[in-house]
Amino acid sequence: MRILLIGAGGVGNAIAKIAARRSFFESFVVSDYDLSRAEAAVAWIRGRHGERVAARFAATRIDASDPSSVAAVAREHRATHVMNAVEPSFVESIFAGALAAGADYLDMAMSLSHPHETEPYRRTGVKLGDAQFAENQRWEAAGRLALVGVGVEPGLSDVFARYAADELFSHIDELGTRDGANLVVRDDDGNEIFAPSFSIWTTIEECLNPPVIFEKRRLGEEGGGWFTTPPFSEPEVFDFPEGIGPVECVNVEHEEVLLMPRWLDAERVTFKYGLGAEFIGVLKTLHLLGLDSTAPLRVRSAAGPVEVAPRDVVAAALPDPATIGPRMTGKTCAGVWVTGTGKDGLPRSVYLYHVADNEWTMREYESQCVVWQTALNPVIALELLANGTWSGAGVLGPEAFPARPFLELMERPEAEGGYGQAWGLREP
Amino acid sequence: MRILLIGAGGVGNAIAKIAARRSFFESFVVSDYDLSRAEAAVAWIRGRHGERVAARFAATRIDASDPSSVAAVAREHRATHVMNAVEPSFVESIFAGALAAGADYLDMAMSLSHPHETEPYRRTGVKLGDAQFAENQRWEAAGRLALVGVGVEPGLSDVFARYAADELFSHIDELGTRDGANLVVRDDDGNEIFAPSFSIWTTIEECLNPPVIFEKRRLGEEGGGWFTTPPFSEPEVFDFPEGIGPVECVNVEHEEVLLMPRWLDAERVTFKYGLGAEFIGVLKTLHLLGLDSTAPLRVRSAAGPVEVAPRDVVAAALPDPATIGPRMTGKTCAGVWVTGTGKDGLPRSVYLYHVADNEWTMREYESQCVVWQTALNPVIALELLANGTWSGAGVLGPEAFPARPFLELMERPEAEGGYGQAWGLREP
Numbered sequence: 028m029r030i031l032l033i034g035a036g037g038v039g040n041a042i043a044k045i046a047a048r049r050s051f052f053e054s055f056v057v058s059d060y061d062l063s064r065a066e067a068a069v070a071w072i073r074g075r076h077g078e079r080v081a082a083r084f085a086a087t088r089i090d091a092s093d094p095s096s097v098a099a100v101a102r103e104h105r106a107t108h109v110m111n112a113v114e115p116s117f118v119e120s121i122f123a124g125a126l127a128a129g130a131d132y133l134d135m136a137m138s139l140s141h142p143h144e145t146e147p148y149r150r151t152g153v154k155l156g157d158a159q160f161a162e163n164q165r166w167e168a169a170g171r172l173a174l175v176g177v178g179v180e181p182g183l184s185d186v187f188a189r190y191a192a193d194e195l196f197s198h199i200d201e202l203g204t205r206d207g208a209n210l211v212v213r214d215d216d217g218n219e220i221f222a223p224s225f226s227i228w229t230t231i232e233e234c235l236n237p238p239v240i241f242e243k244r245r246l247g248e249e250g251g252g253w254f255t256t257p258p259f260s261e262p263e264v265f266d267f268p269e270g271i272g273p274v275e276c277v278n279v280e281h282e283e284v285l286l287m288p289r290w291l292d293a294e295r296v297t298f299k300y301g302l303g304a305e306f307i308g309v310l311k312t313l314h315l316l317g318l319d320s321t322a323p324l325r326v327r328s329a330a331g332p333v334e335v336a337p338r339d340v341v342a343a344a345l346p347d348p349a350t351i352g353p354r355m356t357g358k359t360c361a362g363v364w365v366t367g368t369g370k371d372g373l374p375r376s377v378y379l380y381h382v383a384d385n386e387w388t389m390r391e392y393e394s395q396c397v398v399w400q401t402a403l404n405p406v407i408a409l410e411l412l413a414n415g416t417w418s419g420a421g422v423l424g425p426e427a428f429p430a431r432p433f434l435e436l437m438e439r440p441e442a443e444g445g446y447g448q449a450w451g452l453r454e455p
Numbered sequence: 456m457r458i459l460l461i462g463a464g465g466v467g468n469a470i471a472k473i474a475a476r477r478s479f480f481e482s483f484v485v486s487d488y489d490l491s492r493a494e495a496a497v498a499w500i501r502g503r504h505g506e507r508v509a510a511r512f513a514a515t516r517i518d519a520s521d522p523s524s525v526a527a528v529a530r531e532h533r534a535t536h537v538m539n540a541v542e543p544s545f546v547e548s549i550f551a552g553a554l555a556a557g558a559d560y561l562d563m564a565m566s567l568s569h570p571h572e573t574e575p576y577r578r579t580g581v582k583l584g585d586a587q588f589a590e591n592q593r594w595e596a597a598g599r600l601a602l603v604g605v606g607v608e609p610g611l612s613d614v615f616a617r618y619a620a621d622e623l624f625s626h627i628d629e630l631g632t633r634d635g636a637n638l639v640v641r642d643d644d645g646n647e648i649f650a651p652s653f654s655i656w657t658t659i660e661e662c663l664n665p666p667v668i669f670e671k672r673r674l675g676e677e678g679g680g681w682f683t684t685p686p687f688s689e690p691e692v693f694d695f696p697e698g699i700g701p702v703e704c705v706n707v708e709h710e711e712v713l714l715m716p717r718w719l720d721a722e723r724v725t726f727k728y729g730l731g732a733e734f735i736g737v738l739k740t741l742h743l744l745g746l747d748s749t750a751p752l753r754v755r756s757a758a759g760p761v762e763v764a765p766r767d768v769v770a771a772a773l774p775d776p777a778t779i780g781p782r783m784t785g786k787t788c789a790g791v792w793v794t795g796t797g798k799d800g801l802p803r804s805v806y807l808y809h810v811a812d813n814e815w816t817m818r819e820y821e822s823q824c825v826v827w828q829t830a831l832n833p834v835i836a837l838e839l840l841a842n843g844t845w846s847g848a849g850v851l852g853p854e855a856f857p858a859r860p861f862l863e864l865m866e867r868p869e870a871e872g873g874y875g876q877a878w879g880l881r882e883p
Contacts, residue, residue, distance in 0.1 A: 324771045334758065
């Protein structure tokens with residue numbers, strides 16, 4: 028396997044660092060629009076693991092917005108797998124470039140949605156991933172695999188859902204992804220500050236888009252089972268494990284809802300994000316004031332009027348999520364709450380989850396936990412593809428593949444060739 | 456009396472329009488940095504009242520930041536009174552320019568405060584108006600009057616406080632200015648929108664500065680009776696009259712607290728602003744995210760990185776308060792809640808107030824009610840100075856003058872030479 032990683036931001040950087048401990052690939056090219064970021068990732072690997080490990084890695088520049096640049100770099104390095112780790116706005120160009128170069132493709136977020144023109148909070152318009160699934164036949168015909176949504180959420184959550192469907196339930200009422208954390212960021216004086224652990228730009232996009240829900244009973248209707256609600260709908264306090272505790276969660280548009288119903292049988296599929304009451308309030312206020320907008324506004328400045336998008340100003344006013352790792356404490360939890368009927372015919376409710384602790388990820392990888400937890404899963408998936416445990420062609424989600432080998436490789440101790448990452452099953 | 460009005464923004468424009476119905480002055484020059492705004496005010500008067508009324512008015516350009524420009528324009532037009540109606544950051548230059556030109560001076564907001572360097576939320580630093588009171592001897596020596604803080608709040612509130620001290624109370628426990636409204640702004644589709652009726656820039660300044668409180672028992676302490684608290688302190692729901700109803704009020708830094716104790720005897724002086732829970736939440740969020748800051752940030756834009764102050768972006772994202780009048784309904788109330796011992800020796804609690812209804816101010820003056828209510832009071836004060844009912848020298852607040860003539864002129868019907876503006880006294 029020859030991997031081309033596109034994007035050396037937080038998640039891309041962590042993917043390279045995690046891969047550096049593994050031996051399943053022949054070469055790993057880290058590419059970025061900003062070459063210095065790609066080089067920094069390789070330099071970190073050289074410093075931590077020595078020249079022998081770093082010899083399998085290379086750094087190069089790429090323009091992710093241009094399919095022909097993506098294809099050219101993939102061909103130049105004879106990439107067998109293109110791993111997309113940039114903003115979702117570049118999904119379509121990388122997806123096309125990988126196919127053109129004859130490589131398999133993996134991503135952690137799918138092509139973007141567009142709200143319904145007249146009833147955005149009732150009906151779906153263009154859904155997450157629609158542009159990719161429309162290309163399924165082309166990928167199948169080429170015998171190439173596009174494994175989409177294989178981060179932590181989507182990704183590990185989809186693996187958990189497949190595991191529940193295969194091994195725990197005879198009938199599933201709801202596949203409810205639930206994501207929550209108890210992360211706290213402090214300033215130099217030790218005071219708690221407001222500093223989201225993921226890009227505020229992307230978070231606004233996710234949270235203010237109409238949340239999408241799947242219900243099997245609506246399959247015959249226009250929309251094919253999928254429908255939308257207003258932002259922040261169906262608030263619920265979910266009690267997260269391992270000391271995180273109760274966090275207010277709301278519906279958010281997310282890939283799981285578009286992926287799981289394509290391969291798994293469930294009455295209902297949802298995604299709720301544990302934003303917490305404070306963060307929900309902040310997002311509502313930004314929307315109320317129009318500060319979530321990406322349309323440039325004319326604003327006075329010392330150099331005369333300038334045109335800036337309010338959302339870019341909000342992002343600039345907050346600490347860079349890439350820099351807050353050392354000042355952050357706490358854990359983040361990703362998982363799926365599955366309800367339905369167990370194999371024994373009795374009602375069952377389980378929460379399958381994985382927790383990442385920021386102090387551990389910082390110590391082991393100099394990577395903050397939210398970013399690191401996302402990066403872990405595509406590396407495991409690549410390893411399963413490299414050794415043939417997973418294989419396929421077309422545009423497929425993680426739930427299209429057997430879950431047990433993934434979870435076994437993930438939890439097996441590092442000394443025994445695994446990733447040493449325990450996962451949990453909580454049953455009330 | 457020859458008046459030079461500086462500033463033809465919302466309040467300045469309304470002052471000129473209100474003055475146009477009065478005959479107490481000989482000439483009235485409307486000046487602004489933007490000459491077209493000054494000309495627009497005079498053109499409105501010409502259109503509404505005809506050439507004979509407009510003949511007493513003129514428009515000119517001025518640089519309010521430059522005391523010599525202020526003095527030159529005042530001398531050129533032989534102004535006897537300079538009426539300051541611009542942002543408080545220009546108070547000191549206009550104040551100095553008026554004295555240099557030998558004119559009396561009036562304003563509606565006082566020179567700005569600076570927080571205490573080490574204990575901003577406990578002690579005062581430079582207080583509102585300190586820079587002006589420091590010049591008192593110079594004004595007294597010149598025999599010139601600076602009547603400071605003579606809008607609605609400060610202004611009418613100070614007149615009410617003097618009235619209560621003279622005619623209603625033998626001992627005052629608290630002079631508590633309370634300001635609240637039930638204004639609603641709608642978009643073209645009739646949906647309620649977030650659109651503050653006063654400059655968000657100034658509102659942030661007012662609300663995030665440490666609120667100041669006066670307590671007589673602290674007179675001997677450093678600070679001379681004045682102290683500060685954290686923003687939004689002592690929340691209280693105050694029930695406003697004439698259908699406005701209960702509104703959440705919090706302490707806000709305001710001139711009344713600095714003015715009233717200089718002339719009136721009270722155990723405690725406070726100012727609480729009926730921001731309402733939603734607006735308080737918005738201001739807290741802006742502060743949490745650093746979006747209240749006036750320090751320029753580097754932000755990406757289509758034209759490359761630019762430097763903008765987040766607070767300017769917030770102001771640009773919201774509807775211009777000068778344009779929302781036609782889309783606004785509701786009333787605004789300004790008043791003072793006085794508690795203590797009545798003339799009869801019994802406990803007494805009264806709320807003295809004035810209410811402005813936006814539909815009325817828009818119909819009569821094409822001016823929104825918050826702006827119009829502010830503009831009314833300096834015109835009444837000018838009239839009392841013109842006819843000699845009020846006179847004095849030095850830097851004086853409205854409470855340094857007898858209140859009854861002001862309130863009588865204000866409430867007397869227009870047909871009988873008054874302003875036709877009723878005020879209320881509510882006693883539980």
